[in-house]
Structure formats: structure tokens, C-alpha cells
Amino acid sequence: MGTRGRVTLQTIAREVGLSKYAVSRSLAGKSGVSEETRERIREMAERLGYIKPAAQSGSNDIAVAFHDLDPVNSELYMQIQNGVQGEAHRLGMGLRVHWTHSARQLEDLARACAGLLLVGPHDREAIAAATATGIPIVRFGWVDPLEQADQVSGTDHEAGQAVIQYLVELGHRSIAYVYGVPGYRGRRERFYGAREIAEAHPDVTLHVMQFDEQGGFGDAYRALKEKGVKPTAFFCAHDGLALTVVSELLGQGYRIPDDVSVVGFGDFSPATQISPSLTTVRMEGQECGAVGLRLLLERIERPRLPSDPARRINVASRIIERRSSGPCRGRVRVADIDNPADKGVGQAVGGG
Structure with missing residues (x-):
């Protein structure tokens, strides 16, 4: 094949048209990736001569950031956290949980992770800082009318x-x-x-x-x-x-x-x-958390194009x-x- 640069997860992701996160999970044998996709990634990795490192870093973890100055909804936030953590455990994936309202901290968190769940009334500056990193984001909380942001909410x-x-x-x-x-x-x-x-x-x-x-x-x-x-x-x-x-x-x-x-x-x-x-x-806060994580994983595996509409998912109350x-x-x-x-x-x- 001749001399080539080092083959990385990003190299494989670019060749197969998927996210780095999906490639990482597939090659690690973790769930969340279809068998057809897993086989396609494996074949591409072999063709490119990918050598799996002895140990993988945790940079492909998912992060969830809760607004820490909203006591009225604190119990609901704990339900959402339980739902996200339960689904992450079921899928065998890493999860970082943070409580903050700082735009700088959200931006740093977004840069260190493959995808971000935002819970609560984060201000425009903080949301813009996280969005500018380019990673997929799903929000729990209100969005502006027709705002092109993925959202999971109650009814x-x-x-x-x-x-x-x-x-x-x-x-x-x-x-x-x-x-x-x-x-x-x-x-x-x-x-x-x-x-x-x-x-x-x-x-x-x-x-x-x-x-x-x-x-x-x-x-x-x-x-x-x-x-x-x-x-x-x-x-x-x-x-x-x-x-x-x-x-x-x-x-x-x-x-x-x-x-x-x-x-x-x-x-x-x-x-x-x-x-x-x-x-x-x-x-149904716990169900909202689980649904939000699943939506985020879909966005990571199949990145949203500029022409793709944002999604609104409502979880019915009772x-x-x-x-x-x-x-x-x-x-x-x-x-x-x-x-x-x-x-x-x-x-x-x-x-x-």
C-alpha cells in the first residue's frame, strides 16, 4: 500500500462516513452499533492497516451538564440523571456528569467529549460556546421557536x-x-x-x-x-x-x-x-433522560447535516x-x- 500516515479512528470514520465515536465503540466491541455497521468498520480498519492501541482514552465519553442554579427543578434533574446513567450503564459506555452554569466550563466539557446533553436553563452564551465546538448536543429545556436544536421535553x-x-x-x-x-x-x-x-x-x-x-x-x-x-x-x-x-x-x-x-x-x-x-x-424524567441519550447517540453515529431538521421528542406525562x-x-x-x-x-x- 506504500507509506502512509498513521491510521487513526478519525481516519476510519472519514472513510466510512460515520462518527469517530461510532468507530470507537464498534472496534471496542461495545453495543450501540448495528452488526452491518460494525462489519463495514472492521473491513475498513483492516484495509487501512489500523493498529488498535493497547489502551483507549476516555475522550469518547458522553457528558451531561445540569444547570446548577435552578432549585425549583432539582428533583426533576435527578430523575433525568438517573435515566441517563441507567441507559449509559445498559450500553456499557462512559458518562461524565457536571453541574455548572459557566459558559467556559461547558465549552471545555464539550471539547473533551463526543456528545453533550444540556439540562436546564443554560443561557445563550453558554449554549453558543458549546455548540461552536461542533459536537452533537441534545437539550432538555426550552428552545426558541423553530430553533434548529435537538430537544427532549415533557408535555x-x-x-x-x-x-x-x-x-x-x-x-x-x-x-x-x-x-x-x-x-x-x-x-x-x-x-x-x-x-x-x-x-x-x-x-x-x-x-x-x-x-x-x-x-x-x-x-x-x-x-x-x-x-x-x-x-x-x-x-x-x-x-x-x-x-x-x-x-x-x-x-x-x-x-x-x-x-x-x-x-x-x-x-x-x-x-x-x-x-x-x-x-x-x-x-417522566427518567424516561426523558434515557430517550435523550439514545437520540444523542444517533446524532453521533450519523452526524446531522445542515439540511437535516432538528428533532423534538416529547415524553408524555400522566x-x-x-x-x-x-x-x-x-x-x-x-x-x-x-x-x-x-x-x-x-x-x-x-x-x-
Whole structure:
């Protein structure tokens, strides 16, 4: 064959039109590569005279970077981490886990790995720095409209629709969406879904409750009642808010779910540690993690061309029914009789 330069994994990858990562896994006998691809790589390696090093470095590992300044979603992030690690273990591959919000650290991490999973609200600078390295990236978190970025996410909009439909079927017609602090994209999407279903039922009214989450629900609820509004159900944008709502309502003498129903979002550990246990929406964080890793491996094995569309993969959530929700029984507490007329709310949507 004549004198040639040293044959490397990158040399083989270039010849067969695959990623260096796919070539490395194939020659190491690891999973994640089809038998047809493995045979093609083996034949090319033999033809080029590739000599396998005595030991391979860990430079072909996958990395997952979690945003470290987002305590609201910390339990969800742990579920995603468990899913990524479980899938990596099943495939017999290396994985680096980092918690950071630093653009420089993300860039360094991307340069040292074959692919990167980004979890959480990393800012534009950090995402741009990682993307500029040219490695495949899959994101868990919100992307801009039509942004050409691969993303795995839950189904916030659908979840909002499903919860209101669930409560309507239980007979509830005056429902409060406990938003808490505005600004979270997921909470907005859940509200948009909830509003769609409420607007489809002329006799359903959806009231929006926004407030400072540090003890603000009590004041917000009193203001609602002063306007003559008495919700029979509360859909809370996060389980943490739901715990506050349950505690406040019980303290005011309400019986849950006899007088009012409460539904949360997230299905985090406290949901089963309170009484009554919380009906909520389970975000399948572990499955999201596993799906995200599989998508990243596909992108590594078959690099995305500029003309290829980005992928959006949604992992459907589900309602977990427990004891905090029940049929609307049309009961009015004696303490509420002093507000005989429902005067409506400025932020209400749907029927009267």
C-alpha cells in the first residue's frame, strides 16, 4: 500500500462516513452499533492497516451538564440523571456528569467529549460556546421557536389540558390555576393548555392566581373571595405550590377533597408524604433522560447535516390520582355565605 500516515479512528470514520465515536465503540466491541455497521468498520480498519492501541482514552465519553442554579427543578434533574446513567450503564459506555452554569466550563466539557446533553436553563452564551465546538448536543429545556436544536421535553401544554378536562369531568366549574411567580416557561405552557379546555366549556371559569410564593397564597385567596369567587378546585403549577395550597386550605377549615380539590404538577417525593396525598401530574424524567441519550447517540453515529431538521421528542406525562381530588359536591361553607354573588375576576377566562 506504500507509506502512509498513521491510521487513526478519525481516519476510519472519514472513510466510512460515520462518527469517530461510532468507530470507537464498534472496534471496542461495545453495543450501540448495528452488526452491518460494525462489519463495514472492521473491513475498513483492516484495509487501512489500523493498529488498535493497547489502551483507549476516555475522550469518547458522553457528558451531561445540569444547570446548577435552578432549585425549583432539582428533583426533576435527578430523575433525568438517573435515566441517563441507567441507559449509559445498559450500553456499557462512559458518562461524565457536571453541574455548572459557566459558559467556559461547558465549552471545555464539550471539547473533551463526543456528545453533550444540556439540562436546564443554560443561557445563550453558554449554549453558543458549546455548540461552536461542533459536537452533537441534545437539550432538555426550552428552545426558541423553530430553533434548529435537538430537544427532549415533557408535555406541559397537554398536561394543562388533561388536568382541566379531568376536573371538569369531576363536575368542577370554578377552577383556580395557581400560577405562583410568573416567568417560568413550563407554567405558562400548562396555563395555555388549561385555558384551551376551559374556553371549550361555556360554563367553566378558570381563575389565575399569581403571587409571591413566600406565604403569598393566603392573601391571594382572600382577594379572590372578596370578589365573590369560590373555586371548587385548584390546579397548581408545581407540587411545591400544591403543598402550600393544601396546608392553607386545611388551616382555614376546608376539607380536601370534600370541599375543594387540589391537583399538583411534578409528582415529586412530598406528594405522597402529605395528608391527603396529592393528585398530581407525573413528569417522566427518567424516561426523558434515557430517550435523550439514545437520540444523542444517533446524532453521533450519523452526524446531522445542515439540511437535516432538528428533532423534538416529547415524553408524555400522566395524571396520578390520589386522595386530594374528588367530585364537586356543590357544598358551600358557612364562612363563605357573606359573599352571595359571584362578581367575576379580571383574569378569569371561560364562561361565567
